[in-house]
Amino acid sequence: MQTITVGPSRIREAVTMREAIDAVRAGFLDLAAGEFEMPTRTALRDGQFLVMSAHHRATASAMIKTLSLNFDRAPAITGTVVWTETGRVDSLVADAGAVTTLRTGAAVGVATDLLAPADAGRLTLVGAGAQAPDQVRAVHTVRPLRELTVVATDPRRAEKLAESMAPELPGTHIRTSADVTAAVGEAEIVCCATNTTEPLFAASALPARVHVNAIGSFRPTMRELPDELLAHSTVVIDELGAVLEESGEIRHAIEAGGLTRNDLTELGTALSAPEAPRGEQTVFKSVGVAMQDWAIARLLADKFLA
Incomplete structure (x- = not known):
């Protein structure tokens, strides 16, 4: 009996984005089928400390993640993901930062593959923090990118991210912009990965045909998207x-009256009925759920545990 510890670099070497997307897609389907026990996460100090857990009935496996968030430090996400399974005597402990960014990107990949136009290839990424690279990787995996525009409040961070992604995106035109309104106006896909408390752009700034992913806000005090966009879009949630x-x-x-609970479709349900009618503008809103971490942890367990 032993505990295997897997750090960030080993996680990246072991799991491709395609594998992560496929695993998280299967996880969302199982979530919709009722295969998980998954309590809402515990948030302490207004979200600076988070505890998440999930039990998958079919495999008798469980995952617990504990992490701390501090956007003023690098890395912003620190903590551990612990995996156990009744059929294995060994357990696994993985770096929570790498698992979190990978699984969040994977969920966006699943949603983008389902909701974005098949020919979409122009991505505007708003935000250049820890989550940003895997947002790009996930979208590129399901919709090969012709153009990438990175928007950030700090132009230096936008330039650094653009430079770092270039080797992974051969043939993609990459640029940065300080004008979020203009940048989203030219997009076919938008990814929002910020910790803002006010909407990043007006609904009128978007093209008539666009898919928007929003993964940055995870507390009631945070907002990336305007009410008007949600009121007039097909909205899919985790x-x-x-x-x-x-x-x-x-x-x-919902409080403003532009949206109701009945307007929200869980991603697992949408995957089960992919031909359901949807509008020209689609939104995937994710706060992140423990099943996603379980899906990545299971991949790691299969690769590192006997």
Whole structure:
């Protein structure tokens, strides 16, 4: 009996984004089928400390993640993911920062593959923090990018991210912009990965045909998207209970009367009925759920445990 510890570099070497997307997609389907016990996460100190857990009934496996968030330090996400399974005597402990960014990107990959136009190839990324690279990788995996525009409040961070992503995106035109309104106006896909408390752009700034992913806000006080966009879009979420408790933009739009609970479709349900009618503008709003961490932890367990 032993505990295997897997650090960030080994996680990156072991799990491709395609594998992560496939695993998280399967996880969302199982979530919709009722295969998980998954309590809403515990948030302490207004979200600076988070505890998440999930039990997968079919495999008798469980995952617990504990992490701390501090956007003024690098890395911003620190903590551990612990995996156990009744069929294995060994357990696994993985770096929570790498698992979190990978699984968040993977969820965006699943949603983008389902909701974005098949020919979409122009991505505007708003935010250049820890989550940003895996947002790009995930979208590129399901919709090969012709153009990438990075928008950030700090132009130096935008330039640094653009430079770091260039080797992974051969043939993609990459640029930075300080004008978020202009940048989203030219996009076919938008990814928002910020910790803002106010909407990043007006709904009128977006093209008539666009898919928007919003993963940055995870507390009721945080909002990346305007009410008007949510009111007039097909809105897909990761999990109803989680977004009603934690998503500032969903809560605000419901309180303003532009959105109801019946307007929200969980991603697992949408995957089960991919031909359901949807509008020209689609939104995926995610606050992150423990199933996603379980999905990545299971991949790691399969690779590192006997």
